[in-house]
Every structure is written in structure tokens, then in C-alpha cells.
Amino acid sequence: MTTTPPLLDQALVSPDAALKGQAVISAQEAQRLRALPPTEYWAGVAAELEWAEPWTQILDGELGDFRYFVGARGNVSVNCLDRHAAKTPEKVALHYEREDGLTETWTYGRLTTETARFAAVLEDLGVGQGDRVSLLLSNIPEAFIAIHACYRIGAIYSVIFAGFSAAAVRDRLEDARPRVVIVADGTLRRGKVVALKPVLDEARRGIESIEHVIVINRLNLDVTSQPDEHDWAALMARTERLAAPVMLEANDPGFIIYTSGTTSKPKGLVHSGLGFLVGTYANVKWSLNLRPQDSYWCTADVGWLVVPIFALVGGMANGVTQVLYEGSIDTPTPGRPYELIEKYGVNKIFTAPTALRMLRRAGQDALEGHDLSKVELISLVGEPLDPETWHWTADTFGAFVNNTYGQTETGTAWASAIVGVTDTKAGSCGQTLPGYRAEIVDEGGQPVEAGQLGFLTLTEPFPCLARTVWGSPQRYHDTYFSEFPGRYASADAALFDADGQLWVTGRVDDVMNVSGHRIGTMELEAALITHPAVSEAAVVACPDELRGAVPVAFVVPRAGVGDGAGLNEELAEAIVRGVGKYARPAAVHVVPTLPRTRSGKIMRRLLRDLLEHGEVRGDLSSLENPDALDVVLSHLQR
Template identity: 50%
Template sequence: MDDRDALTTLISAPRRPLEERWRSPARAAELADARARHDADPDDYWAWVAEQHRWLTPWHTVRSGELGDFRYFEGGRINVADNCVDRWAEDPATADRPAVVWEGEPGDTRTLTYAQLADEVNRLAGGLRALGIRQGDVVAVYMPNLVEAFTAIHACNRIGAIYTVLFSGFGRDAVASRLAAARAKAVVVADAIHRRGKAVRLLETLRAARSDAPTVEHVVVVDRTGNGVPLHADEVGYAALLAEHPEGAPIVALDPNEAAFLIFTSGTESRPKGVVHSVGGFLLGTWANVHWQAGPVEGDVYWVAADVGWLTFPIQAVIGGLADGATIACYEGALDTPSPSRFYDVCERHGVTQVLCAPTVLRMLRKFGDDLAASHPLPRLQLITVQGEPLDGETFTWTTETFGVPVVNAYGQTETGSTWTYPVTGVDDLKAGSTGTPVPGHAFAIVDDEGTEVPAGTKGNLVLTRPFPTLARTVWDDHERYLSTYFGRFPGRYATNDEAVVDDDGHLWVLGRADDVINVAAHRLSTMEIEAVVGTHPKVVEAAVVGVPDATKGTVPVAFVTVAGDAEGVADEVRTLVGDTIGGLARPDRVIVTPAMPKTRTGKIMRRLMREILLHGEARSDTSALEDPGSLKALAAAVRG
């Protein structure tokens, strides 16, 4: 089987019609109108999105400029906190609606209505103002999924401060480098958090990092553990700050193109890259994202089972979810702590109706077994939607059959600020592994290395061909880096640096990073294509494939797998399976059975670290986003055999 045949096999999943019980005629009509607006002029669609929000000053121009230098809703003034919190708190019909339903890993819970959330956000905004935080100042939020993450972000939004969320798994050096790069003036931090039954002491890490972050003047400490930790001279307790400022702070009217926040990407580069998103663009785009992807309505409980440090959480929960007036479920800890039933327990306890997670979460549930799933039927659940990694067909099928709900697979990037292609919930049919078709307001192309569009069924480079509001506007302090990274290779188009293919039905299949495409004896193979086949082995629960140098073939694939049950014979069977399905060139040079894979806290497999361990026996690049350092030791031991 040649590479073209392998690709055809990968994208040959039949269209799975959406069951009638999940169809919404009202949403179908609304989507048809939105698509008609897009077809007439995508800017007309974004004007409709803008009409769903509250503007402090009307805008006069939908868009000016093109990719690399564009603006939206010029002349207008808007505030994110006003749209996500205040407008719901002021409406008697929604003031008492739960906004955030929170659960900590130890089992403690807290629920804030929109009215209560508005009061706490306003008080914290007043407190930040009293500390000297003004419009354009940077405030870092260093904590996990706590209610205070919502209030800190929206307090910044209220006064026009720029926030940056630091992953709560970051160590001293990662925190220091990001605080210094952002020139943060203040930090809101939890004293410690609960993770896998242990206390992770964030305040200690922050204090150690501050010697290399001289711009930080104030620290607001959330007493998560209730231990009343003694505070230093320039630190103030979160609860005390709220109590001291019942007057709050006035809403600041902001240009929708101003910087709202920056998020630092992790990778092989030594210099942190702070991607900047805009005030109005991110607000409007994430509202649309949640509206089409999850479609929450009154009475629903939308659980975004992701970490606040992953942009998915601000997109789907803190900004997009609240902009939709949704009730957001928020969980602090690990999804398998204290037992494998924790995911199901959270769903049952809070009446969850929609879940968003990484595909890795579904593979974890599959590994835990059918019996556990059967003992937790989750009758209120209506939707599972995933993003962050490719969704393999086996996991799609297992999830669909096990939970009996639609499984929506979405695609986006940190830089795109939202997912932009997926089957619209309640309307579109599904295909196992496909990311559907672009939602209104977005346009793309698949091009070869010279920038020429390729026909359906041919894989190539995925590029975006026109601007949209949530697309990142710059790289913090380095606009040239922004232009060269995203627009240098294909001028006039945004390079995702992902490979993809469109099938004959127009469905998009994202194959993975372009740098994960390996060249084996002059044949280009996507690691996702190989992973998809490896994942069909009945004992394989999770698979990751990387390419390593080979003196004869240039590059060869190596597969890592975790298995359910006895691993005897699995490696040889997987090699045979890949060879028979794709061809001898794709057969893994090695299949390594490992008890754990290195992942971020949000469940993304860190394949670059796996490649480094294969090549060097150790991880050599940035490990700051790694959840469990022990997974690297387990992986290294598996590599050594």
C-alpha cells in the first residue's frame, strides 16, 4: 500500500448521520442564516456576532486590513467583563443562574451565581486599582482551576489590565522567565493547590522566582489550603482585598483591538513566545465558538475538563462560556484521583450535560474499562466535544457507543484563539476522526510546499486565507517574530504549520504538525496516519509515533504504546498490523510498551520529549508544561528495555 492509499484508508470513515433526538431545527435554521451571511460576505457574519453583545460605544467598521495587519469593529468600545458577567447579573432572569459550579480535588465545592460573581469581580477590580494597577498593566494569574481564576481574569478585564495565565505546574524558572518577559506588575496566586492528593506550593515557587522578575510589585494570595500562610510585606490576602473594596471599580471602555491577554507557548525555543489576543476579537470569537460547538442553553451544565493554563479553558469557560450565559462546571484536580471514577463522579454530582476535554481523557476512560462506564450511565449527558489533539477513530467509536451522545471533534490553535472547524452541535453529521467543515467566518486552503492549492484527497499544508477576530494580533514585544513565524512561508496566508487533507465530502482531516511528517526512504508519512493504525490493535489504549534518524532510510517511525492487560506479543503484532495496513515503509522500527506517556496537564502527549529520550536518553527541551516528571523516568526505562 502506497502513501496515497494509506491516506485514503485514514479518511474513509463513513458519514455518521446525527440521530434525530440530537437534532435542533432551530439551530439548523440559525446556522443556515449564518452560513448565508458568510457566503455573502464573512464580515457580514461577524457583524451579526457583534450584535449579540453589549457595546459601550457603537462601532462603525467591521474590519479593516488583511492577514498580518487587521482590525475589527473600529470606532467601538466594549468591555469583556461587562459582557461575560455584568449583563447577566443585571438581568433578573439570569442574576441567580449559577455561573460557576466548582469542585476541588479534596471534594470541597462552591457555586457562584452571576450576581455573586459580579460582586466578587467588582471588589477584586477595586482592590487591584487600589494597588495601582491601571489599564495596560500586566497581571499574572498563577493558579489552577479555582473560582478565583475566573474572578482574577474578569477583574483585569473590568479595568483594562492585561492578564497572562501561568500554568500551575510551572516551576521556578518557567515562572520567572514569563513574569520577566511579560513585565508583570502584579500576580494573583494560590498559596498551594491540591493535585493527586498532594499540596503543590505555588506561593513558594513564586517567591523564589521573584528575584528574576523585578517588575512584580504586588502579590495577591488566595488562601486555597485554609492554612493562613504568613504574608510578606508586598503581599496581600485575596479575601482581605475583597473586604476592603466593596465600592469596586468602574467599567473601562476599551478599543476592541487592544491587547486583552497574552499566553506563552512552550516548545523547543529558549525564549518564551507571548501570543497576544485582543479585547473584542477574543470575546466575540469565543462567544461564537461556544455557541456553535457546545450550544449550552438554560439548565445545561457545561464542564470544560481542561486546565486554565491551556487556552481552551479561557475560550470555552472563562470568556466564551460566560459570554454565552452558560453554567460552567470547574474541577481543580486530576481526573483519576482519588479513583478512576472521578470523571463520572463529577458529571453525576453536578448534573453535567456537555463535556469538553482532550481526546486523551477519553482514551483514559476507555482504559479504565467498560464496566466502570456502565456503572455510571450519566443520563443528563448530551454532548462530548474534544480538541487539542487528533481524535482517532477507535476512541471516537468507543466514546459514541459507550455514552450514546454525539462526539464533536474540533480543531484550533493557541494562535487562532478558538476552534474554527468542527461539526456544529445539533446540526451537522459526524465522521470518526474528522474535524468537520469550517464554521462561518473562517476560510482555509490546503497547499503544497510552493503554496499551490492541492485537490481533495491530497495532503498538504493547512493555511488560513482571511482574518477573523480571534486570530492572534502579534507576539509580545516582537511583531517581526509574529510576521515571520505565521506569514513568512506563505505570504498573505496564515501558516498553521499543520498538515491536513480534505475528503470528497469537504470534511477536513488534520494530520498533525508538519514537523511530525517523516520522510522514510523518500516517502512522506504522517505520524498520525501510523498512530491511527496502531490504535486499532485491540490491546492498545494510547499510541504516539515519532520519527528518528536512520542511516539507511533517513528517518524511521518508532511507536510508543500503552496497553490494557498483558503486553506479551503486542509489539510484534503492532509492527505487522502497520505493515499490512499501510505498507512496509510505515512499519515501526520499534514498538515500545510504556506504562506512561509524558503529557501536559491538559492531556497533550509531548512527542518532542519522547523523541529526545530516544535520541539522547533524556529530555533536553522545555519540560515546564509536563504534569508528571515521573513519566519521563518510566519512558526512559521502557526505551532502555
């Protein structure tokens, strides 16, 4: 594959003096850690955590079938809660705030006690090690309590995104076969009540594995009740016992998380509990460098793996005070995020590029009257970040912007700047963190040179890599290890530049061959975002008999911008100027909205379906706004 140079014209950006002063290691030490054999590095990280029994072997096996810290025993909840509660029980763990203004404060002492109590509730209902517990919850403190209670007793949990349809929820329940399901009566989303219990009522019919349902009455909605259902508050009120933590082997499964499929059912990826802990603890340490005095906000939804990585496990393992927000962050006004940052003195944020584009689209008026001076760092993950949004963020917040890269399968954002230590570039994903070995390869699996676009792979095991697909080990092997034997295949297109910075340009399916030029969609979208009329952009490949493929662009304009033919031509020219004549799009569609997930990511595969087939043929369980499909299709049919 080849790439186009404009994307790589960004200069290295160093952390400012304040972040450098926070750094826990030097640049030389970072280089040494990166050069260590992964097993030696991970053993050093694990030694910083609490274990009941040591490992007898660091690594056994290879990619596709391995065990890390063989024989070691410990508990995730002990490392995330108990050890902090023992030292600083009154320290705030969570500042919870809901869209309607409801607030709660949870200390490490209180959170630990309530987690141990709910773990006893689960044990009294017959839940033990290896049993599955499914959770249909939004960003509420009970989600943290329930998940850590599962960790405490060795139950395997699975969070189901609260925006899923009953059919999508049912798919996940049928696959995991949980004994217990925990559900909130409802949640708030953009000023509206979203009832969750009726969704579960429909989804669970006929699933015989479910013995108990625990209902959390957060909104006091009028919900139906069945004999096997229990009220969370009543169970907790009559349970005095605090469950002792079960010491689990390092490779015992901790949770199942489902990824959306394109044509087949979602995959239930299985992560080990303690391996995930080790990976996320290090990830948060390097990508955020959280300190005891920091006030930190991870804006993601608990149904997305970013929350377990950067808040629920990795964040709490580092003992930080966090903001937990339930609802849409731009409700009731676009200035709400800035209000929360000021109110809680937030100085470090973890979010997604889409959230930043949303703030940018809202305009500078939303910033008026808000003090953002404490913000030092904004870290990101989720999708390619265009340089324009990177620069807007850095200028608006006066903060270091650390874009990272990871996947649900990898369990961490393994490419990142080491905050306060290493440089980044606007739009890149930083460098490979210590403990990981990544290579870009061509179609034949051979490593390519710096600056050459190819297939992103990982070449050695690491503790937080997903270990299997629940109930389907062959699917796990076929999906991730069959294309390039001996490597984990990410299915993402990427390159390393001459400075070792990683640039992920999109899914392999989004890399197109246009008249012999291989290009990723990120370059084209970055060129579009530079146009002052553009708020968001998505580019997909459309098959073409003559050129092999042609780019087709979808653009959401800024407020007050029309969609006349003149604008379409201007946007096409923006791509020509930024990338080259060969990349001129076959069409530019200016649309008011695009299909996206709850976390805000644009679902480009659905746009491809609409272009090629006039309908969507893939999985829709992650789609938040189904009406967007009709809107886009109507524009295509004009």
C-alpha cells in the first residue's frame, strides 16, 4: 500500500513544562522500558499491584493460545477499591451527576463497602465463580458496584449497552446465558426518559438460564414485576454481610464484551480479569498519568470498553477521583460539558474525537463564562482524529492533546504518548507503549517500511488481549490469527512514520484502490474538515469498474450552512488540494445527520451498504439513530 504525504506533514508536539513536571519517569527510562522484552516489562507492572500468590511462570504459550502470570492469584476489586479504601477511605472516588442535575458523592470507603455488600447479595442468590451476570445499565454508581462485586466473587459479567433494542439485548443474553440480570428501570437521554426494564422484559422471554433479575429504581418508573425479580435497594437493606474477595487465577475469565458484527451475530470477547487489570493499570498510568490530586472525567458510556479500561478498572486501580456523568453531555445546553469541567475542577479528560467535533460544532458561544484553566490533558480514543480537530482542541482548552489507539480486542489503548515524557503529532496515535510489539505488513505478511500504509498487526502476547470468543474458540482463531499466522490481525490500516508515530487511517475495508493509488479514508476526511463549512465528514469507498474504487463523501455542515451545488464542488476541491487529483470524490453528499453509535462514532459500513445496495444489510444493534439511515438514503435518491 502507499499513502499520501499531506497527513504526515504535522510537526512533533512536546508536552508543556507542567506535564513534564508530573512525569513519573524520564524519556531515557521510557526508552528502556520500551526496549525490554515484553515479559520482563509486564512482570514489573504486575509487581506494583497486590497479589495473594505469585506467578510460577510469566508467559506460557503464544498468540492465539497463551497464559500470562501463570499460577498467580489475586482480585481485581481489591486492587481497585480495598487497597485505596484502607489508606484513604474518605477520598472521593466518584462525583456522580445526572443530566437533570441530580448529584451524588461516593468515597472509596463507601464504594468498597457497598460493593462487598452487593457481592454478598449475589452469593446469596447462588452466584459463584464462573457464573454469568448480565447488566443493562447506564452510567450510574450501581454499575461500578455491580461490576466490582462480580470481580470480587469471580462471576463473569457482561455489560449490555443501554441503547440496544430488545432484539440486540436478547442476542447477548442467549449467548452469555446469565443466571442473574441487573437492570435499571430507566435512564435519561437528551431530556427524555428511556425505559430499560421493558426492553429486558421483552428480551428475556424464554431464556431459561435467567434465575433472578435485580431492578435498580433510579427514576421510580412504573414497571412490571415478576416472581423472580428483586428490588436492588431492598436486597441491599436486608444484607448485612460483606463478601470476602475470592482469590482468582490470573487467567480466569473476568468479563465478556460484545462487538457488533457486520453480517453475523456479535462476538462475545472474553477478557481475563487480572490480565485486564495489569494492562489497564499501565495504560492509564502512561496515557493519563493520573495523580492523587487530579480530578478526572472519562466521558464514555459504561457499555463501551473505554469505561472499564480508563475508569472502572484502570482509573480506579490508580486511585483517582472521577466524574461519572449519566446522560448526553450536551444536554440541556451545548455548554454543559464546560459547566461540569468548571464545577468539579476537572484537569484531565478522556473522550472521543466525535465528542470534540460536537463541541466544536456548538461554537465558541458555549464557552462563554466558563473557566477551563485547570484542564491540562485531553486524551482520546475511538476513531481517527483529524489534525484540524486536534488543533482546535489544543487551542480551546490550552491542553496537551493525546490521541491514542486500541481495540475492544486489545483491552487497552496500546499506542499513545507517555504523558509528560514523549511527543505526539496532530492526528497521530503516538507511539507503541512498552510491552507491545506492533508491525505494519503488506498483503503477504511482510513488514513494510516507515511511511508505507499496510495492515496493522501485533506480534507477541500481552496480558490484556482478549483470550477467546465466548463459546466459539474457532471463530476467535479464524477472525484474528488466520490471515497472518503468528500475528494478531487488527483489520485496521495504518503506518508508522519516520518518527515512530502511528497513524491509523481506518478499517482495512475503508482503504481504497483509486486508479492504482492505495489511500485510507482518514486523509480524505481530514482534508474535508479543514473547510470552514464542515462540521463532520465520512468518506467510504464505492466500487467502480474503471478506477477500481472511488471515494464518496458524506458531510454534515456547520449551523447556517446550505447544501447547494457550489458547496459540493468546493468540498471536492478541498480533497484535491489536500490529497491530490486522483482522490477527487465521485460525489459529495451534504446531509444533516449521519448514522452513529451511542459513543458517537460514525458507522461508515452502513453508509457503504446504502451506497452499494440501497439498504442496510449488516448488524444494527449499535446504531443509536436509525432515522439517520432514511435521511441519508433520501439524499442518495435525489
